[in-house]
Amino acid sequence: METWKIKNYVVEYIDESHTYLVDGIILPSITQILKVKFGNKYQGISKEVLDNAAVKGTRVHEAIEKWYKYKVEDIGCKELKNMKFLQRQYKFEVIDNEVPIILFKDNKPIACGRLDLVLEENDELGLGDIKRTATLDKEYLAYQLNLYRIGYTQCYNKEIKFLKGFHLREDVRKYVSIPINEELALKLVEEYLAKEVV
Numbered sequence: 001m002e003t004w005k006i007k008n009y010v011v012e013y014i015d016e017s018h019t020y021l022v023d024g025i026i027l028p029s030i031t032q033i034l035k036v037k038f039g040n041k042y043q044g045i046s047k048e049v050l051d052n053a054a055v056k057g058t059r060v061h062e063a064i065e066k067w068y069k070y071k072v073e074d075i076g077c078k079e080l081k082n083m084k085f086l087q088r089q090y091k092f093e094v095i096d097n098e099v100p101i102i103l104f105k106d107n108k109p110i111a112c113g114r115l116d117l118v119l120e121e122n123d124e125l126g127l128g129d130i131k132r133t134a135t136l137d138k139e140y141l142a143y144q145l146n147l148y149r150i151g152y153t154q155c156y157n158k159e160i161k162f163l164k165g166f167h168l169r170e171d172v173r174k175y176v177s178i179p180i181n182e183e184l185a186l187k188l189v190e191e192y193l194a195k196e197v198v
Contacts, residue, residue: 001014009023009109013100028112030144037188060168063079064079064083064117078170079132082168082172083168096117098114098116100113100114101152103147103154110189115148116129117166119162125161127162128166129148131166131168136167141163141165142181145165145178146184150186
């Protein structure tokens with residue numbers, strides 16, 4: 001279990017069950033809120049394929065986290081090499097990664113999550129998310145990153161000026177701009193909360 005203190009709240013995360021607790025109360029993840037719009041994106045794909053993809057995706061996220069936090073390099077990870085290439089190309093800095101957030105509505109915690117990357121580019125702060133999927137779903141990323149942006153701003157009082165998607169898979173390396181659209185994200189939160197009440 002991992003624990004953080006955010007805005008006088010104690011946030012706990014149980015990895016085995018992917019469960020978030022805030023002050024001992026189980027809250028949905030940002031991913032669960034996204035299911036209101038996107039359902040189970042991977043329905044119909046075999047468990048074996050999904051498990052294999054999850055292992056590879058976890059390795060990529062861990063390789064990138066270890067490199068930026070501890071300068072420990074997974075030399076066999078192509079995606080890390082490509083991430084470093086993108087960094088040289090676009091001149092961004094990775095300020096932090098795997099950052100926990102709470103999403104608030106009317107000053108009440110309603111969801112939690114962990115965002116992949118806090119970036120700095122041209123003296124501005126941004127958020128990034130790493131995807132290793134076969135195709136990059138920009139619509140999904142827009143909802144996801146905008147929800148993270150709201151939560152990050154609420155938790156850390158820092159203004160986020162840009163959102164980026166990283167598509168890293170084998171030889172694929174893309175650094176994609178995602179539009180900021182707070183209204184889009186808040187509408188999805190309302191839909192989620194309305195479903196919970198019913």
